[in-house]
Amino acid sequence: MEAVRNLHNDIRRRQIWTDDGIRLHLRYYGDDRAPCVLMAHGFGQTQYAWEATGWQLAAAGWQAVSYDARGHGESDRAPSGEYDFEQFVEDFRRVCDSLPNTPIVIGASMGGLTALLAHSEKPKVDLRAMVLVDIAPRWDERGVAAMLAFMRQHPDGFASLDEAKEAVRAFLPHRRRNTRSTGLNRNLRQARNGRWYWHWDPAMLALAEKSSNLQSRLQSASRRLKIPTLLIAGGMSELIGAEHISEFRKLAPHAETVEVNDAAHMVAGDANDHFLSAITPFLRRQAEQGANSS
Numbered sequence: 001m002e003a004v005r006n007l008h009n010d011i012r013r014r015q016i017w018t019d020d021g022i023r024l025h026l027r028y029y030g031d032d033r034a035p036c037v038l039m040a041h042g043f044g045q046t047q048y049a050w051e052a053t054g055w056q057l058a059a060a061g062w063q064a065v066s067y068d069a070r071g072h073g074e075s076d077r078a079p080s081g082e083y084d085f086e087q088f089v090e091d092f093r094r095v096c097d098s099l100p101n102t103p104i105v106i107g108a109s110m111g112g113l114t115a116l117l118a119h120s121e122k123p124k125v126d127l128r129a130m131v132l133v134d135i136a137p138r139w140d141e142r143g144v145a146a147m148l149a150f151m152r153q154h155p156d157g158f159a160s161l162d163e164a165k166e167a168v169r170a171f172l173p174h175r176r177r178n179t180r181s182t183g184l185n186r187n188l189r190q191a192r193n194g195r196w197y198w199h200w201d202p203a204m205l206a207l208a209e210k211s212s213n214l215q216s217r218l219q220s221a222s223r224r225l226k227i228p229t230l231l232i233a234g235g236m237s238e239l240i241g242a243e244h245i246s247e248f249r250k251l252a253p254h255a256e257t258v259e260v261n262d263a264a265h266m267v268a269g270d271a272n273d274h275f276l277s278a279i280t281p282f283l284r285r286q287a288e289q290g291a292n293s294s
Contacts, residue, residue, distance in 0.1 A: 016098050018070070018091055025074040026067040026095065030058030035128075035287060038103040039066045040092065040111025042133075042266065043208055044151055044200050046073030048186040049108070052272045062283070065103070067095050069110070071201035081203040085114075085214060092118045096125050104286055106279065108133040108268065109239070113218060120221035129228040129286045131279055134265050136231065136240050136248040137218035143238035143265070148208055155202070157195035161185055164196055172264065222251035229254065230282045234270065235261035256282065 012028040027047055037057050039050040047066035054064040068075035070091055071083060078087075092114045096103065105127050107115040112132040118125040150171045158164040161184050168184070188196040229252055233240055245257055258278045263270035 014098075016094060018087075018094055020087070022070045022076045022078070022087075022091070024067055024070065024076075024091060024095065026065060026098070027054070028063060028065050029054035030061075030063040032063060032100055034058075034061055034063040036099050036101050036103040037062045037064045037283070038096065038099065038105045039064060040105060040107040040115055041066070041069065041072070042109030042111055043204070044072070044147075044198070045108070045266070046187055046199055048073070049266070049269055050106075053106075053268055053276065056276050057283075060280070060283075061287075063100075065095075065099060069114075071204045073199050077201040078203070081201070083201075083204050083207045085207065085211075088114050089118050089121075093123070093125050096127075102126050102128050104129040104131070104283065106131040106133065107135070109135045109265065113214065116218060116221050116225070117214075119227070120224045121217075127227055129230075129282070130225070131230045131232060131282065133232045133275075134234045134237050134240060134263075134267050136244040137222050137251065138215050138244055138247055139239045140241065140244070141212060144208070144211065146238060147265075148205060151198070151202075151205060151208075157191065157197040158188070159195060161188070161196060164188060172266075219251060222248060225252045225255070228282070228286060229256070230279065231255055231257045232267055232275065232278050233257065233259045234263035234265055234267045235259050236264040236270075239265050 014026045014028070016024050016026065018024065039053065041047055041049050047068050050066040054066060057064040069088055071077050088110070105115045107130070112135040115127070115130060116132070119127050119130065154167060158167070164184050187199050189199050190196050231245065231248060233245055249255060249257065260267050260271055260274045260278055262274060268275045
């Protein structure tokens, strides 16, 4: 469990182990003594999705922490090839227990659902506040189906990063100007055969196909939500729209909502500057309240 200092980019790295022996990789931006923001990525993403956000939060006086969920990025894949959503919730609890102070969590899609269940169900994880990024207790199943269909494409990988870039551009046309093959190498791994494969375990797709089974639990969890909460929605989101946001506000009337007009489901990746502008006032208020209560 040693933290390793990387002098090249000044990011500290750490590994922690779950009860079932899965190794999770964490990254830390900023001072250990600063208030903590934990960033949980979405399904099929890696913690690199938060890199720009992590640096900005550290510069603003926070310690930002990210991690690769099991089956994603540098964290271990399940040896059995079987995944259960409870494992992701327990992993989130384990990560929170490893932190120096109670965090504010920013959870994108799967990361937000994980945080919501971990905080609202026993054993309850203590959180200072929660930012849900383009996710609500109910979502558009057509958007999920489209994403899973894309993720099932190219089971034999890509011949080059440029080929992967073109596949992403076809699926996310609003990102046409932003997709770079040089950035994709953090979301893909190169196998011995020279081909590039996504940096997540394809065996998890079976779990994602059953995600709608969680919706009643998530609705109950939202009713129990009392901490300060912000829902960031992408104006071009494929997963949630006005009806889903309205339903969430009825379940958690105290929650705030902000829409990032020029972003789709992957809000931070689509429009990171606008995403940061949307979360900064909320985070600043949490910092001020924490200072006043200390």
